[in-house]
Amino acid sequence: MTTPTPSDKAFVPFVSVDHMMQLIHHIGVPQMLRGLADYIEEDFRRWQLFDKTPRVASHSAEGVIELMPTSDGEVYGFKYVNGHPSNTAEGLQTVTAFGLLADVASGYPVLLSEMTMLTALRTAATSALVARVLAPEGATCMAMIGNGAQSEFQSLAMQAICGITEVRLFDIDPAATRKCAANLAGSGLNVVACGSAEEAILGAQIITTCTADKQYATILTDNMIGAGVHINAIGGDCPGKTELAPAILHRAEIFVEYPEQTRIEGEIQQLGDDHPVTEFWQVLSGDAPGRRSPEQITLFDSVGFAIEDFSALRYVRDNIRGTALFHPLDLLADPDDPRDLFGMLQRAKG
Amino acid sequence: MTTPTPSDKAFVPFVSVDHMMQLIHHIGVPQMLRGLADYIEEDFRRWQLFDKTPRVASHSAEGVIELMPTSDGEVYGFKYVNGHPSNTAEGLQTVTAFGLLADVASGYPVLLSEMTMLTALRTAATSALVARVLAPEGATCMAMIGNGAQSEFQSLAMQAICGITEVRLFDIDPAATRKCAANLAGSGLNVVACGSAEEAILGAQIITTCTADKQYATILTDNMIGAGVHINAIGGDCPGKTELAPAILHRAEIFVEYPEQTRIEGEIQQLGDDHPVTEFWQVLSGDAPGRRSPEQITLFDSVGFAIEDFSALRYVRDNIRGTALFHPLDLLADPDDPRDLFGMLQRAKG
Numbered sequence: 274m275t276t277p278t279p280s281d282k283a284f285v286p287f288v289s290v291d292h293m294m295q296l297i298h299h300i301g302v303p304q305m306l307r308g309l310a311d312y313i314e315e316d317f318r319r320w321q322l323f324d325k326t327p328r329v330a331s332h333s334a335e336g337v338i339e340l341m342p343t344s345d346g347e348v349y350g351f352k353y354v355n356g357h358p359s360n361t362a363e364g365l366q367t368v369t370a371f372g373l374l375a376d377v378a379s380g381y382p383v384l385l386s387e388m389t390m391l392t393a394l395r396t397a398a399t400s401a402l403v404a405r406v407l408a409p410e411g412a413t414c415m416a417m418i419g420n421g422a423q424s425e426f427q428s429l430a431m432q433a434i435c436g437i438t439e440v441r442l443f444d445i446d447p448a449a450t451r452k453c454a455a456n457l458a459g460s461g462l463n464v465v466a467c468g469s470a471e472e473a474i475l476g477a478q479i480i481t482t483c484t485a486d487k488q489y490a491t492i493l494t495d496n497m498i499g500a501g502v503h504i505n506a507i508g509g510d511c512p513g514k515t516e517l518a519p520a521i522l523h524r525a526e527i528f529v530e531y532p533e534q535t536r537i538e539g540e541i542q543q544l545g546d547d548h549p550v551t552e553f554w555q556v557l558s559g560d561a562p563g564r565r566s567p568e569q570i571t572l573f574d575s576v577g578f579a580i581e582d583f584s585a586l587r588y589v590r591d592n593i594r595g596t597a598l599f600h601p602l603d604l605l606a607d608p609d610d611p612r613d614l615f616g617m618l619q620r621a622k623g
Numbered sequence: 624m625t626t627p628t629p630s631d632k633a634f635v636p637f638v639s640v641d642h643m644m645q646l647i648h649h650i651g652v653p654q655m656l657r658g659l660a661d662y663i664e665e666d667f668r669r670w671q672l673f674d675k676t677p678r679v680a681s682h683s684a685e686g687v688i689e690l691m692p693t694s695d696g697e698v699y700g701f702k703y704v705n706g707h708p709s710n711t712a713e714g715l716q717t718v719t720a721f722g723l724l725a726d727v728a729s730g731y732p733v734l735l736s737e738m739t740m741l742t743a744l745r746t747a748a749t750s751a752l753v754a755r756v757l758a759p760e761g762a763t764c765m766a767m768i769g770n771g772a773q774s775e776f777q778s779l780a781m782q783a784i785c786g787i788t789e790v791r792l793f794d795i796d797p798a799a800t801r802k803c804a805a806n807l808a809g810s811g812l813n814v815v816a817c818g819s820a821e822e823a824i825l826g827a828q829i830i831t832t833c834t835a836d837k838q839y840a841t842i843l844t845d846n847m848i849g850a851g852v853h854i855n856a857i858g859g860d861c862p863g864k865t866e867l868a869p870a871i872l873h874r875a876e877i878f879v880e881y882p883e884q885t886r887i888e889g890e891i892q893q894l895g896d897d898h899p900v901t902e903f904w905q906v907l908s909g910d911a912p913g914r915r916s917p918e919q920i921t922l923f924d925s926v927g928f929a930i931e932d933f934s935a936l937r938y939v940r941d942n943i944r945g946t947a948l949f950h951p952l953d954l955l956a957d958p959d960d961p962r963d964l965f966g967m968l969q970r971a972k973g
Contacts, residue, residue, distance in 0.1 A: 282715065283640070289953035290633070294971035302968075329679050331694050333727045338699050340690050344681050349688050351703075353723065355730020361961045365632065365729055369955045373703065377683045379715055380705020389956035393964055425965035449962055456965045603639035604721050606739035611716045612799055614743055615775035615806045618652075621644035 282379075283607035286599040288386040288589055296589070296598045297390065303433035306426075308592070309398035310405075310434050312584040317402075320554035322346060323580055327534040332512075335359055341579035349375045350583040352388055358485045367422070367485050368392065374586045384590045385602060388582065393423060395585035396577060397430035400505045403553055404479055405435045407528060407564050407571040408503035412478035413438045418470050418492055419484035419508055420444035420453040427481050427505075428453075432462055435479070439463040443473035471497060481505040482516045495520035500568040506540050507575045517572075519543045525572035526565075528553045530581075539574040550574070632729075633957035636949040638736040638939055646939070646948045647740065653783035656776075658942070659748035660755075660784050662934040667752075670904035672696060673930055677884040682862075685709055691929035699725045700933040702738055708835045717772070717835050718742065724936045734940045735952060738932065743773060745935035746927060747780035750855045753903055754829055755785045757878060757914050757921040758853035762828035763788045768820050768842055769834035769858055770794035770803040777831050777855075778803075782812055785829070789813040793823035821847060831855040832866045845870035850918040856890050857925045867922075869893045875922035876915075878903045880931075889924040900924070 288296070297305055316323070328341040336357030343350055354370035361367055370388035375381060404412070415437050417424050421444070428440045440462050444450045450466050457464045467473040470492065474480055480502055482492045495518050498504070504525065508516045517540050527550045529535040536546060553573070555561035564571050593599050608617035638646070647655055666673070678691040686707030693700055704720040711717055720738035725731060754762070765787050767774050771794070778790045790812050794800045800816050807814045817823040820842065824830050830852055832842045845868050848854070854875065858866045867890050877900045879885040891898060903923070905911035914921050943949050958967035 287952075290956045291953055291971070293956075294968050297968060298972045324681055326679070329676070329690065329692060331674055331692060331699055331727075333694075333696070335728050336730055338694075338725060338727070338730050340679065340692060340701060342679060342681060342688075342690060344683075344688075346683070349681055351690060353701075353725075353732070355725070357728075357730045360729055363729070364959075364961060365731065366955070366957060366961045366964070369731060369957075371732075371954050375688060375703075375705070377681075377688070378685050378707075379710055379713070380686055380688050380707045381715065381719060382703070382721075387954055387956060390964070390968065421962040422964040452960070452963055452966065456963070456969065602637075603641050604737055605716070605719045606640045606643075606737060607716060607719075609714075610802070611711045611714060612771045613802055613806070614716070614740070614772040616802065618644050618647060618740065619806065621641070622648050 282381050283603070283605045284601035285382045285385050285604045286593065287602040288593060288599050290387045290390060292598040293387050293390045296592065296596070299596070299598070300592065302429055306394060306398050306401065306430045306433045309395055309585055309588055310402040312588045313395065313399055313581050314402055314557065316580050316584040317554040317557050325531060327537065328579065341582060343579035343583050344377060347377055348587070349377050350586050352579065352582040354388070354392065361485070372582055372586050374590060382604065384586060385604065386586060386589050391585050391589065392582070393426045395581050396423060396507065397426035398434070399581050400427055400481065400507060400573065400575060401430035401434035403528065403573045404431060404503055404505055406556055407573065408435060409478050409501050409564070409567055412503070414441065414477045415479040415481055416441045416443070416473040416477035418443050418473055418480070418482045420449040421483065421485060423483045423507065424453045425456045427483065428457055428462060429460060431479060432460065437479065439465065441465045441467050441473040441477055443467045443470050477502070479503050479505060482508050484508045484516060490516055491518050492516040493521060494518045498570060500570065502570055504570065504572045505575065506572060512537060512542060515540050515543055522572070525570040527551065527572050527574055528556065529574050530576065530578040534578060535574055535576050538576040541574055632731050633953070633955045634951035635732045635735050635954045636943065637952040638943060638949050640737045640740060642948040643737050643740045646942065646946070649946070649948070650942065652779055656744060656748050656751065656780045656783045659745050659935055659938050660752040662938045663745065663749055663931050664752055664907065666930050666934040667904040667907050675881060677887065678929065691932060693929035693933050694727060697727055699727050700936050702929065702932040704738070704742065722932055722936050724940060732954065734936060735954065736936060736939050741935050741939065742932070743776045745931050746773060746857065747776035748784070749931050750777055750831065750857060750923065750925060751780035751784035753878065753923045754781060754853055754855055756906055757923065758785060759828050759851050759914070759917055762853070764791065764827045765829040765831055766791045766823040766827035768793050768823055768830070768832045770799040771833065771835060773833045773857065774803045775806045777833065778807055778812060779810060781829060782810065787829065789815065791815045791817050791823040791827055793817045793820050827852070829853045829855060832858050834858040834866055840866055841868050842866040843871060844868045848920060850920065852920055854920065854922045855925065856922060862887060862892060865890050865893055872922065875920040877901065877922045877924055878906065879924050880926065880928040884928065885924055885926050888926040891924055
């Protein structure tokens, strides 16, 4: 490794929203979802290496702003992300995000990237990676309950990574279902718009819930869930926001990312602190069983964890190399003599 | 207040290093230091309003990367900052930083800014604000021990805000002292280069220490400190990094920013957890006394706190208005229909 000159390090590669969208199309949506899932799997397999901490949340009446840092000892990463359910009514995104990677040895940032798009992809890639491991064998059909911004990404990831061929859509707002179905036309998926959650889950081996209300909601009730399904619950992701009836949780084998965070933010905030859960990385590493029978109900109580963002940023860093899909951002003051910051300022005068 | 359109919100004003330097010269260094001190004082006076938390630190053998968030309930801010003492030997900055403000109600970022330059100014402005309140009346001379990147800013802030007329420089590296003295030529300060710390403190009513070793160092010993001085200790700012002999701490009245953080990172990590300290904001609000006699030794055990960065970012946000000193950064994906993120991606194709 050569030592970069100060001028190299003063400019941080920045991936804008426009560049991210170009990168996604350059790679291809299914290819990128699979690539992200590979990076996430790689990092889950070295889970114990990472500095892990529950995200640092700043709650307000309207929503939450969070910082999600982690490090593998060589690279540091964090994501800024908000969650504001009422934003939709104002014509704004519920979730926006950006993220950063830095070199642990010097502390210098090495990548700044939009992460609203990227989070949508990494969330879907994580869900599909988990479903590939936990869903019943031969799963071909997913119910997608909640047809908002995440729904197409979930559907395409389950297609690209788990091989599903049919997606059954339901949303309390039919316009959302129409939007999702239109966006999935041409994907190769058989898309079925449904009039109720009950209709959507008919014949589905994978049930994904992704609704956005910040309140205890019950999207799935106990009598709706038969044996052998895999539930991918991604909408419950902060205190007070859940989607599943507690009775379902008691019948399911529950898999989580990072229990310390999920017990605060996930579906299991409805259960006792000692309710047994399995950390998904342990299934990958062979330290814990995954699905043990065709009849079992498996539940991925997903809230999103910093390591997934770290993996996604690593993927972007590696895949923008050799492309023009980033700007060098003048983010760091880096004088020739590091003790002469003031001299740098003086020389900039006039 | 008008509601911005989505396209307004998708672009975040970004202040680069170059723009920050232009802004500083546009305003003037002394004027900006005074302006920053005013904003910091304003926020210290409404201290109890803020969400406060010790910074989130990721330590490694080489240094530390930190996130420093805070919020006043309407605006959220955080700073990314590293501290890597060994960077100087590699030709890199010990400290680099950037920061962000966001709207609490929507979670949308409203400002991204370089903060390496800005942190240098806000640190100096904070030191001088505190010294203006705590230093003995009629103080005209400061000893500046450690002549690195922060030294000129400290000297100019003490001149602009406290009215000092002389600065006495010492560094174990004479080249650093020469650099600092050269940079201060033309400032109007009487600059005296000294051959030892003992010589530097002769006649000084304010003693500033700012050295960068990550180890327990003793820059000032007990016998060097006479009655009635104000010590501005800014170099001790992480676990294991201190500059003052414990005996000095026992003779001084100690003022801090946020005790929960200072007890971990400041000079007082050398003392018991119950050693009495005064929070500086309480002096401003009248809830606690400042200097009580001309003979008293006052010590500002400064480690830098998130609210100071928040104030500095507020100042920048207010002062770039009407200038061209920022770029609109394409940081946020903001589709016309917030639920149609995928549609936005599709429309970007080709």
